Amino acid sequence: MIRFILRRTGSLILLLVAVSFITFTLFQLGPADPASAACGQECTPERIAEARVALGMDHPFFIQYFDYMRGLVSPRMIGAPGAESLCQWPCLGKSFQTNENVSDIIARSLPYTLSMAIGALVLWTITGVGLGLLAALRKGSATDKFIVAAASVGVSLPIPVTGLFLLLVFVNQLHLLPFTTNEINSPFGAQGPWAWVLNYFLPWVALAVLFSAAYIRVTRTNMIETFSEDFIRTARAKGLAPRTVTFKHGVRAGITPVVTMLGMDIGLLLGGAVLTEQIFSVPGLGFTAVRAAISGDLPVTMAITMLAAFFVIVANVVVDLAYAAIDPRVRLQ
């Protein structure tokens, strides 16, 4: 167990270094010119050069990268010589655009992304696994066919289509739900959990439509396979109640691929649901990352990319631990 965690932490660090280096390199190769963007209109070559120094972009590529990475382990000074300011650990740099600490920007955006991800996750897991199981239990029936057809439609609807459709119908026409506001980013806020639910309900549904479709298919396929296993026949031959056979013997064995999927999707979603956040104007990580990338804000882009990679890797570790808990044949070493 300790060896497992050590090994996984080692690969986590290696992967983060790789991701940061690739992002950094891509940024340098790209057309973004943060210095001229920062100096605004009526730029003279001198002012651009000043801005370049202030952003630390006058140094060679590898020095810049090394400086950035150093901030991840210790505090460092940022800014032009003479006008430096301290960046506390963990220093993710300062935004080229607003000169804000990137860690503050992340801390501000993360609750929005969490709010979206958690609710959507719960919603699509319940609908996806529930409907998939129902379809598997009623294999070949009209219910099964309807669920499978609905899943095919759901998986092929892009988020902009479902998102805009939901906004149009439930907010614009029926006035059943409020338009998403930035004031609520946690169920523990002043307006209470119910306002949080209402505020994020449409983004949740939009994500759930897309994701539960895949979960329905995976759950259905795996459960049908599991229900035909010999040990299910044994459970029936023992005289167990159908509920026990289905859930205790069937679902536990057939659910492992869903756990894998869930882990991957949580990791991805925590890195920011770019499209969904754009459409519902939720200022989460995805929303911030897109803006940063467009405006050439390297430190913010770097930080969110690395955070997303971090979430994916951690989610994978959690999946492995969950596997070991579900399946005694899996031994972590």
Add this chain to the structure above:
Amino acid sequence: MTQLQPGAASAATPSSATSRTRKATRTREATARPGESGAFLDVRNLSVKFPTDDGLVSAVNGMDFSLERGQTLGIVGESGSGKSVTSQALMGLLKGTSAQVTGQAMFQGKDLVTLPESGMRQLRGRNIGMIFQDPLSALHPFYTVGHQIAEAYLVHNNASKKQARAAAVDMLGRVGIPSPEQRFDEYPHHFSGGMRQRAMIAMALICEPELLIADEPTTALDVTVQAQILDLMAELQQETNSALILITHDLGVVAEVCDSVLVMYGGQCVESGPVDEIFYDTRHPYTLGLLKSMPTLNGSSGKLNPIPGQPPSLLDLPKGCIFSARCEYAALAGDGVCAGTRPELVVEDGHGKRCHLSGPQILTIRNTR
């Protein structure tokens, strides 16, 4: 249709002295009960059909047999002959599927064919136990062996978890698993093949069912372990005086443990009777073919003698004798008789055969081989 009474028949026919010690020690009092309706298990005209996209698959076509307590009935046949489907129909495991089960199977005053699932559930595990072919896939990989056995006890007994554990540990000991207290908490993948099958037997017998159905219980096991498992089953059967249906394609196993045999082909019983008669007074060409195809240690040619041809398609069974297409003696019955009309199962002195050939004709075939 006449009915076969393997129990009465084998009681009337003393076991031959061919070293079948396991059988010889078995109690036989229970088999003396006469009459048709009084049988412990009485199966009449049992048929199972599966609707598929290609048509109706007739897996079992009018099976008749009965069984008494303390008796072992062997059901023999090749793959796809309907052996396993018959056992699953008796166990009610086909309920809730698309399978169409017809006929009658009287057990303890209840018809297993028409009994609803809820009633069947009461019988499963408690009155009818079942052992499956591959113990690794038949045991749940995520639960400890002990838990799975205790679960079978708990569902039919109003007992605490502690009592169930004690019963399961005791049962594990009875099936010959060493240090059962420790083994209780181990998972199936920690067990060897033979130990797993012992655990399966423990699970099937923990509620002491009166009827045990073993569907190829030794097929997935090493030859050395097979004999141990057969011994164990025979021993436990004798202890509880239960009836045993042993489904197998291994004629050696049949000779070893069964009192009576039912040979299946294409979902029908083609020959049935006491085990010695099946082996030494074979009356059906298919059974003859099966016996001939068995490899022998002193076989001179060194070649196997398979029955030529393929089993019939269960989607479209022939009008006449199901075996006629592969039967090398079909011409003896006269022109087109075998292919034209399906023979009935005719029972004489407890020995049934479904064949147009007369007794003397069969005798000639046997003697000329």
